[in-house]
Amino acid sequence: MLDAAQKGGYAYPAINVTSLTTINGALKAFSESKSDGIIQVSTGGGEFASGTAVKDAAFGAIVLAEACHLLAEKHDVLIALHTDHCHPEKVEGFLKPLLQASRERIAAGKGPLFQSHMFDGSVVDLKENLTISKELLKECAELGIILEVEAGCVGGEEDGHDTSGLPIEKLYTTPEDMLEVYEALSGIGRFMFAATFGNVHGSYKPGSVKLKPSILKDGQKAVTDKHGSGAEMDLVFHGGSGTSSEDLQETLDYGVVKMNIDTDTQYAFTRPIVTHICAEHRGRAQDRRRSRQQETL
């Protein structure tokens, strides 16, 4: 899927899910658009899916992934499963049990549970980030799983992780960082890279976030100048909600193959529910008023 996207100059939407209903919503949308795509689970989504009395992110992610495997069979598109931001302190409790679940599935003659996982080491310095990333990529590669890494910081707030107070330069990955990530990981296995270029979590009106897609171009150039055109990396665009199509198109030109959309799909899911409930509530209230008036008559 990633090779096809690189070749075709497009990116897959990566949709966060938390329940059977949202999985089915994403599958229906992919199916109707005749588009392959990515369904992903965050640690918060996993916790929620495990039940709010249980709150086990890895267990909930396993439940959602197994459901996705079954439900996706009913659709004629390719669906890749992915897990979203996992910070260093959650590796043991989230990523490790999920890798173990894949190991068990592979031993039973099936494919891995998830096709890719994200390790988000942006909270530690790049050296430590890459030390952990290398270890995890090695483990993923043995299972045929891709690892997404992040350097720089996605702005905004998601899943209780708030980076809005960070200095502005943290929101932009430098070409030197991109080169360092490539050189650390390229020999180990397939990876995707969430390089940051001013993108933020949450939905903003176009224009209120200063995106600098040229950051991605400069970083890819630093890598391909030194290592050849085959070294172009698979990039991930976080915080895709509310992005103008011009900005989006530009990022595709620089190697973005996965674009995370969460806020917009949360609205797409909750707005019709709220509208339906409000309309029903008004309708019922009117019915009650009418029947009271008839009784009085």
Ligand SMILES: [Zn+2]
């Ligand atoms: Zn993100």
